[in-house]
Amino acid sequence: MKRAIIYARVSTEDQAQHGYSLVDQIDKCILRAKEEGAEKIIHCVDEGFSGDLLARPGLTKARNLIKTATINFFICFDPDRLARKLAHQLIITDEIEKHGCKLVFVNFNWQNTSEGRLFYSLRGAIAEFEKEKIRERTMRGLRQKALQGGLTHNPDAYGYDYNQATNSLIINEREAEVYHLISSWFLDESLGYSAIARRLTSMGIPTKRGAKRWAATTVLRMLSNPLYKGELWLQRYDTVGKKNNKYLSPDEKVKVTEHPKDHRVLIKVPAIITSSTFHKQLQQAKRISRLSKSRANYLLSGLVFCGLCESAMTGTRNSHNAYYRCTKGKHCPQPYLPSKVAENAIWNEVIAMLSNKQILDGLNVSDAECYEVQVLRRQLYEGEKEYERLINLIQRGYVSLDDAEERLTSVKDRINRLNISLQSQSTKKEQDPKTFQLSTKLKSLSFKSKQRVVRSLAERIVVFPDYLVLYASIPPLVAANNCPPSGT
Ligand SMILES: [Zn+2]
Secondary structure, eight states: OOEEEEEEEEOHHHHHHHOOOHHHHHHHHHHHHHHTTOSEEEEEEEESOOTTOSOOHHHHHHHHHHHHSOOOEEEESOHHHHOSSHHHHHHHHHHHHHTTOEEEETTBOOOSSHHHHHHHHHHHHHHHHHHHHHHHHHHHHHHHHHHTTOOSSOOOOTTEEEETTTTEEEEOHHHHHHHHHHHHHHHTSOOOHHHHHHHHHHTTOOOTTOOSOOOHHHHHHHHTOGGGGTEEEESOEEOTTGGGGGGSOGGGSOOOEEOOGGGOEEEEOOOSSOHHHHHHHHHHHHHHHHHHHSOTTOTTTTTEEETTTOOBEEEEEOSSOEEEEETTGGGSOOOOEEHHHHHHHHHHHHHHHHHOHHHHHHTTOOTTOOHHHHHHHHHHHHHHHHHHHHHHHHHTTSSOHHHHHHHHHHHHHHHHHHHHHHHHHHHHGGGOOHHHHHHHHHHTOOHHHHHHHHHHHEEEEEEETTEEEEEEOOOTTTOGGGSOOTTO
């Protein structure tokens, strides 16, 4: 018994543009299948699917059948119903032929000859070209609209309201205030995304959609979205195929990629933060992602870079020793760096930096103030800033006093505690050989604490075959120019 698969497909636009109805295609295919002498006909149909993708449920069913059962004919109305991409057409064609099945198009005389292949390829190329042309036209439309300053959609972003009359974004003052709070937790307190989300949730601040619970990914997206520095990018992501992602197995899923810069369209919107704050947020986000991927047992992990090729260097070990090695592997001549050597060198440097009166003096840290006082002062300043922001939110009626009370009390407590420690520090300071005391303390730290100290000081460590360069910044809590005015 001869068996035929008939495959038909329409996308939503096709129906409008070409009048290719599904029923039409199926009828013509059945007619053709009968002409070919098929006795059993199997229908494989995709309705509302773009021809850009291989992963369509109907096509997948057909391809599986061809592999597992004896099918004599694969019948399709037109090559562009099969696929719109040349590469895909060729893949499917090969697959069909390999399994001894005959590929038949109703309105295209396909013969498995070199001429046939050429025509077939050309048709594929043209289908692809048309698709590209449509994309171009869409982009042009978007650009034109953007040039006139209008939005093409409501981005529904926290911190902004959409003004339908003018088709533009305006700042939502209360939400913008919350955004500032988030930004300062992230930059000044080095709070992670989940911690920020928890704090927002516990303060009873609703999300844009009115939900009570904040997600860490929402916070991450907000901190890394250029919208807040006034740039709304359209066409940033390549979404082709994303719609069908749910039909794909995990390893076949379409990865979301970004369009190149010149494919994107920029719309200027009012900024909530400055470019430089945004830049700092991005840097901090990069740092967090690097450090979170770093290996637990390596003190310098996430901070070490190869001086020869600028790649990152990661921890590795053989049976005897641990090393840092360039991630370019054998493509880079950088020798393995024994971790003991590197870690001792850097740690000694860190101790020297923190104990060196000249370095501290060079930063204009007043003689009377040791590192710890600076830390306390900075924390106090942050506490007071947060207190102010909270009060501001309550006054504007955005957060109720009840909801924020717990947080307010804890901030207030912290401020009090810090004030007390500051006072005791400054009464102690006369007889305090502070730099000496500091370095003894550093020597007895646990691995985790050492890692924290190194991470707070070292920006990056660049490795050359016979020396290391440590790029360090004394953190804002020590650097005088960023230091809050004393005596507050
Ligand atoms: Zn390298």
